[in-house]
Amino acid sequence: MKGYKKYFRKRIVWYLITLVIAVILNFMLPRLMPGDPVAAITANSAAGLTDRTAAQQIYDEYAEAFGLDKPVYQQFFIWVGKLFTGDLGVSFINYPRTVSDMIGSAVWWTIGLQLPAILTGWIIGNLLGALAAYKGKFIDKGLMPASMFISGFPAFGLATILIFIFVVKLKVAPAGGGYSFDLLPSFSWRFISSVFVHYQLPFWSIVLTLIGGQAIGMRSMSIYELNADYVKYSRFLGVEDRKIVGYVFHNAMLPQVTGLALSMGTMIGGALVAEIVFSYPGLGYTLVRAITGQDYPVISGCTLIITVMVLIANLALEIIYGFIDPRVKAAQVE
Amino acid sequence: MGKIMLEVKDLNTKYITREKEDVYAVNNVSLKVEEGKSLGVAGESGCGKSTLALSLMGYYFPPLHYMSGDVIIDGKNISGMSPDLVRKTVLGEEIAYIPQAAMNALNPTKKIIRFIEDVIRAHEPKATKKDIRDLATERFQKLGLPPDVLDRYSVELSGGMKQRTVIAVSTILSPKVLIADEPSSALDVTSQKMVIKMLRDMMETGFIKSMVFITHELPLLYNVTDDIMVMYAGQIVEQGSAKEMVFDPVHPYSKGLMGSIIVPEEGIRGKKLDAIPGTPPNLKHPPAGCRFAPRCKYATEECRAGYIPTRVFAESRMMRCRLTEDQLREVYANE
Numbered sequence: 246m247k248g249y250k251k252y253f254r255k256r257i258v259w260y261l262i263t264l265v266i267a268v269i270l271n272f273m274l275p276r277l278m279p280g281d282p283v284a285a286i287t288a289n290s291a292a293g294l295t296d297r298t299a300a301q302q303i304y305d306e307y308a309e310a311f312g313l314d315k316p317v318y319q320q321f322f323i324w325v326g327k328l329f330t331g332d333l334g335v336s337f338i339n340y341p342r343t344v345s346d347m348i349g350s351a352v353w354w355t356i357g358l359q360l361p362a363i364l365t366g367w368i369i370g371n372l373l374g375a376l377a378a379y380k381g382k383f384i385d386k387g388l389m390p391a392s393m394f395i396s397g398f399p400a401f402g403l404a405t406i407l408i409f410i411f412v413v414k415l416k417v418a419p420a421g422g423g424y425s426f427d428l429l430p431s432f433s434w435r436f437i438s439s440v441f442v443h444y445q446l447p448f449w450s451i452v453l454t455l456i457g458g459q460a461i462g463m464r465s466m467s468i469y470e471l472n473a474d475y476v477k478y479s480r481f482l483g484v485e486d487r488k489i490v491g492y493v494f495h496n497a498m499l500p501q502v503t504g505l506a507l508s509m510g511t512m513i514g515g516a517l518v519a520e521i522v523f524s525y526p527g528l529g530y531t532l533v534r535a536i537t538g539q540d541y542p543v544i545s546g547c548t549l550i551i552t553v554m555v556l557i558a559n560l561a562l563e564i565i566y567g568f569i570d571p572r573v574k575a576a577q578v579e
Numbered sequence: 580m581g582k583i584m585l586e587v588k589d590l591n592t593k594y595i596t597r598e599k600e601d602v603y604a605v606n607n608v609s610l611k612v613e614e615g616k617s618l619g620v621a622g623e624s625g626c627g628k629s630t631l632a633l634s635l636m637g638y639y640f641p642p643l644h645y646m647s648g649d650v651i652i653d654g655k656n657i658s659g660m661s662p663d664l665v666r667k668t669v670l671g672e673e674i675a676y677i678p679q680a681a682m683n684a685l686n687p688t689k690k691i692i693r694f695i696e697d698v699i700r701a702h703e704p705k706a707t708k709k710d711i712r713d714l715a716t717e718r719f720q721k722l723g724l725p726p727d728v729l730d731r732y733s734v735e736l737s738g739g740m741k742q743r744t745v746i747a748v749s750t751i752l753s754p755k756v757l758i759a760d761e762p763s764s765a766l767d768v769t770s771q772k773m774v775i776k777m778l779r780d781m782m783e784t785g786f787i788k789s790m791v792f793i794t795h796e797l798p799l800l801y802n803v804t805d806d807i808m809v810m811y812a813g814q815i816v817e818q819g820s821a822k823e824m825v826f827d828p829v830h831p832y833s834k835g836l837m838g839s840i841i842v843p844e845e846g847i848r849g850k851k852l853d854a855i856p857g858t859p860p861n862l863k864h865p866p867a868g869c870r871f872a873p874r875c876k877y878a879t880e881e882c883r884a885g886y887i888p889t890r891v892f893a894e895s896r897m898m899r900c901r902l903t904e905d906q907l908r909e910v911y912a913n914e
Contacts, residue, residue: 282790309728441636472682473681473683474678474682475683475684475687476682477678477685478676478678478685478745479674479686479694479697479698480638480670480671480674481633481636481638481671481675481678482641482670482671482676482698482701482748482749483667483669483670483671483672483698483701483702484671484697484698484701485666485697485701487699488701492686492688492689495688496686496687496688497687550830555752570688571687571688571732571734571735572688572732572734573686575734579832
């Protein structure tokens with residue numbers, strides 16, 4: 246157990262280094278975009294003004310309020326300093342709304358949508374793959390290729406197709422948003438049911454894009470495990486079939502857990518796109534609006550939160566992995 | 580004569596390949612093993628030794644299929660039984676198996692004791708965890724294995740320890756017949772000795788009542804088993820006591836096999852080693868007549884003509900050759 250803790254201390258140090266690099270990139274990259282956000286905002290507020298100095302004054306005021314009048318490296322240290330107090334700055338386009346406030350309301354929509362969707366897609370995909378390997382026939386020949394085909398679509402493409410089928414043709418689902426426009430968030434039955442109805446299309450579009458890739462991996466891992474010596478040996482000692490299926494499923498799933506950890510970042514990226522198509526009030530939607538408006542603090546804030554979520558998910562999976570695979574635990578302890 | 584623990588009568592099994600071709604891997608095999616005795620099965624790789632082992636258990640998985648014949652364990656014919664009944668009442672309990680590759684025979688992500696629980700509960704669903712642990716601890720101690728192995732994963736054990744654990748797990752229900760398929764071929768000599776000692780001890784203490792020991796290492800068989808059976812291309816070619824078979828093989832194939840043993844001795848370097856020329860035949864299309872004929876230097880047209888039955892000689896010995904014992908001995912003498 247001592248070695249185990251030591252291992253995780255080391256891992257956490259690595260995660261912190263990753264975080265530091267991510268923080269630098271998250272700050273720098275938005276600011277490297279061409280264009281001047283303050284000029285755009287000034288142009289908006291100064292519409293109709295003919296006085297050049299007045300416009301210049303508005304510009305300077307905004308630049309000062311946003312902290313953009315200082316050199317970039319100073320801005321960075323101010324930003325990082327504020328990070329420690331939990332202050333992510335102020336939004337440019339929704340001035341004076343704070344970034345923490347914007348992200349705070351968006352992040353729960355994203356977690357509420359993506360965590361269940363990614364896990365559901367992963368579980369269904371793995372079950373399907375295991376069944377395809379074990380039962381063959383219809384599942385292997387019919388369901389597998391179909392799920393592969395569907396997963397071949399990019400998330401936004403599938404989202405558009407779902408909208409076309411369920412919104413335009415069948416008219417059974419709303420086109421977008423987290424809840425009906427005519428409602429305000431509350432704990433009423435009407436609001437919750439509205440959230441549920443709006444949840445379905447984005448949820449299933451994420452789930453469907455994940456199933457195929459997971460299933461194909463699980464299928465080949467299960468076939469490999471089914472032919473392992475321990476399966477044969479267990480059979481010849483009379484161990485029940487369902488127990489053996491359990492062994493196979495458990496062992497075949499291990500690389501799939503690694504796969505989940507590795508692809509967590511990509512999955513969240515893909516799922517953010519689904520949010521945008523459905524105008525879902527999560528981080529993806531907030532991020533896109535921030536990018537179009539060159540809202541640096543919001544972009545940095547969103548990407549930072551996403552980075553932290555991916556890192557936490559990876560660390561959690563790594564800890565879980567030690568528990569489900571004694572071989573990995575042995576390697577971790579060494 | 581002791582009670583017969585394992586009796587096999589005219590067993591035939593085959594593999595069906597992906598191309599739907601039949602491969603006749605076990606052909607008209609008959610044998611008997613008495614209580615307290617062990618039978619060794621020898622032969623080159625690809626002679627059907629391992630297939631025979633699998634066929635003896637009455638539990639067939641594709642591509643292996645049962646064709647005809649009987650496998651009788653302590654008076655109970657298991658050949659006509661449904662696979663599920665075989666699994667529940669025969670495997671592990673009446674007949675147990677030690678696989679060729681014991682290195683990977685244990686599930687890497689399960690503790691040994693958890694696997695023993697699954698094995699015992701497959702036959703006695705009501706057994707409690709405590710009873711199982713007590714039984715396993717006692718058995719491991721008696722076999723000279725440290726009981727703390729029970730709470731380990733197979734990856735934490737050395738090769739020799741893994742093999743001995745597999746043997747202990749296989750025999751946990753004191754089966755009447757143990758089938759050991761090359762249990763020691765991947766081990767170093769010290770571990771090999773420990774495995775052999777363990778198998779012998781189990782016979783003496785009655786943890787197993789009889790044994791079929793499959794190997795390609797003939798000197799080992801002489802040390803372990805009472806009788807030896809030599810297989811070639813899915814058929815029995817010669818059978819006799821261990822001593823007779825090792826020191827006085829009669830069939831040309833057995834003779835060649837014994838002659839191929841490399842004994843460390845002075846001047847062996849650079850000396851031309853005896854070996855049987857050629858390789859075992861493809862059993863999709865076994866040669867007509869004697870299956871060994873294509874590689875036998877004494878073969879004549881007659882050998883290739885028709886089926887050669889086995890014949891009994893010297894009271895308790897048996898051989899499958901067109902020539903009699905005396906004719907063969909004469910041929911060898913004139914060489």
